[in-house]
Amino acid sequence: MTRYVMVADLRRCVGCQTCTAACKHANATLPGVQWRRVLDIEVGEYPDVHRVFVPTGCQHCANPPCMDVCPSTATRQRDDGIVTIDYDICIGCAYCAVACPYDARFKVTDTAFAYGEDAMAHEEKRHDPRRLGVSTKCTFCADKVDAGCAQGLTPGVDPDATPACVNSCIAKALHFGDIDDPDSNVSQVLEENAHFRMHEELGTEPGFYYLWDRK
């Protein structure tokens, strides 16, 4: 089996938001929508204060509460673990948004452009009315992963089969790949480093790992 996951190395992330921008560029998300975002968390108390940058987004949970609640079957899970939304079925009830413990879902009902009422050329070209009034979130760039696999490429290794955020990361903090393959890039970094998953106690089995120290 294949199970795609994302790994973020918290020691490497510098909070530059390049992945955020790359995601917006790749997926043409509307203003205010950030499928990939990087949190800036202040940790500790004066004088021992640290800033930690935490890439986040849909965790493509193995046990996704968003899918359990979805009344329309718009939210589904592929065999490779990627959680998808069918924009043609979604009724826009936003139940999935309140079911997601990772604040990963967005619903936009009105068209908006980055600079006021007039769309820039690329916004006009890529505007997708199917995405209005429905739930959206990070797709792990599933189309790209599928297209790459069809050409025999390896997700997480070959850029043409790898999510845009991972490709763009200036610090090599983001990794993507198949955790069910013990020889994959992600299996190896997880093997070599101490890691955790966020809100694991909720039973969601997130497919997003954070590296925080050497083993």
Added chain:
Amino acid sequence: MTAVGPRLQTAWDWRAAGNFIGGGSGAGLLCAAAIGAVGGGDPRLSTTMALILIAAGLGLVWLEISRPFRFLNVYRQPARSWMTREAYAALPVFAAGATAVWFADPTLTVIAAGFGLIFLYCQARILQAAKGIPTWREPALLPLVIVTGLTEGTGLFVLIAAIGASLPQWAPMLLALWLAARIASGSIYHRRLTDVGCPVRALDELERWKTAFLVLGHMLPFALLALGWLAPPTMGVAAALAAVCAVASGWALKFVIVTRTAHTQGFALLHRPARGPVGSGGGHVKPGWY
């Protein structure tokens, strides 16, 4: 910059709260109407009101969904979604309820009330399945939502009966019982949230409403009902006022839970990252939690 701690959800607003208000009160009113009908009362007015309330609640949900013409898709996931199950449960409620009104039949009213209870249970499970909202996923909310619906419904029954000068003796007693059950389930819910932890702002908001809920929603109606029992001629007016308090406080409670104490999970780190060749990571970080 993205908020790191829990933030008040904005996905569901007063319209969603309206569904829990209308659905809970309607289901509760159906149950009271069924008891009244078995006791020989005329169930038609109460049952009609109950159906209107449930329909109004569902209508508000229809206004909330942003693809309203796809609403039939809500029926596609009975295997998993409590929202789908709620939509299915509404069908026999309306079928049995409308037939009960048509024939003024107590048995059909009891059947409609049975489906109403299933509907109410589905509503409570809808909130509990919302794992992203700590104050909703708390299991102790389930009995509170059910008991609140039954309290409101009984309150409405008392109000309708008192206005029609046909208040049966059991109705104020049942209202008092549900009020007692609601105060108990409310305090269990509150205690559970403080025991297991929840977003600080959600808890602060709950605390803000607690006294008003206790005094206006419970102590005042108890006092009014006691007055009615001590001075029976006043019972009609006292019970009606007690019912208004019970209903209004139940509606306010659901409005608060859906729109004011519904903070998200926020973000947390199990470990702070180790920095530099000799840096060592730190412990757990969970901003905004009690």
